[in-house]
Amino acid sequence: MIIDKQTRPCIIPPLSRRIFLKHTTDQTIHTASQRLRRAGYRVTQQRLAVYAFLDGNRSHPTVEDIHAGVKEDFPRMSIATVYKSVESLVDVGLVKPIHLGHAATRFDATTEDHAHFRCITCNEITDVPMGEVPAPGNGLDRHEIIGSSVEFYGFCTRCRRHKLGLAPEEPQAQKLG
Ligand SMILES: [Zn+2]
Numbered sequence: 001m002i003i004d005k006q007t008r009p010c011i012i013p014p015l016s017r018r019i020f021l022k023h024t025t026d027q028t029i030h031t032a033s034q035r036l037r038r039a040g041y042r043v044t045q046q047r048l049a050v051y052a053f054l055d056g057n058r059s060h061p062t063v064e065d066i067h068a069g070v071k072e073d074f075p076r077m078s079i080a081t082v083y084k085s086v087e088s089l090v091d092v093g094l095v096k097p098i099h100l101g102h103a104a105t106r107f108d109a110t111t112e113d114h115a116h117f118r119c120i121t122c123n124e125i126t127d128v129p130m131g132e133v134p135a136p137g138n139g140l141d142r143h144e145i146i147g148s149s150v151e152f153y154g155f156c157t158r159c160r161r162h163k164l165g166l167a168p169e170e171p172q173a174q175k176l177g
């Protein structure tokens with residue numbers, strides 16, 4: 001009988017190496033686990049998978065993008081779980097939210113100060129190095145500032161060329177992890 005294999009209790013494999021080692025080191029996962037644990041969060045495979053997906057990911061994905069990204073390794077993970085995982089990662093400072101008015105919030109695991117360039121046509125967000133964080137002027141003395149964001153916006157290369165009726169550039173070799 002081969003039923004044996006199917007009736008085994010479902011045990012989550014240790015640090016589901018397939019997803020984590022694509023682009024994330026053990027050390028990164030270890031540090032993330034510690035931060036979560038210290039803040040009182042349960043360190044679950046799902047939470048770590050969400051972090052592993054965001055770590056080194058430059059596309060500034062939405063919760064839906066993250067959900068689609070971790071589905072292969074966690075087919076039963078709900079979007080609500082992704083949402084809660086991201087919330088905990090934001091809470092412990094591993095991930096930064098990028099609020100875009102009415103559009104869905106995007107997430108960024110690059111937490112060092114940097115600016116963004118957002119294409120107003122396709123909504124692509126690109127990281128831009130930033131030398132100095134701009135200091136606020138007068139008038140905020142009774143407010144509590146918890147962060148800042150600098151956004152440049154306009155047309156990305158692709159959309160700009162499209163707008164001008166130019167042929168698309170040769171696709172560049174992309175690093176996908
Ligand atoms: Zn664009």
Ligand SMILES: [Zn+2]
Pocket residue numbers: 060108110114115116126127
């Ligand atoms: Zn960014």
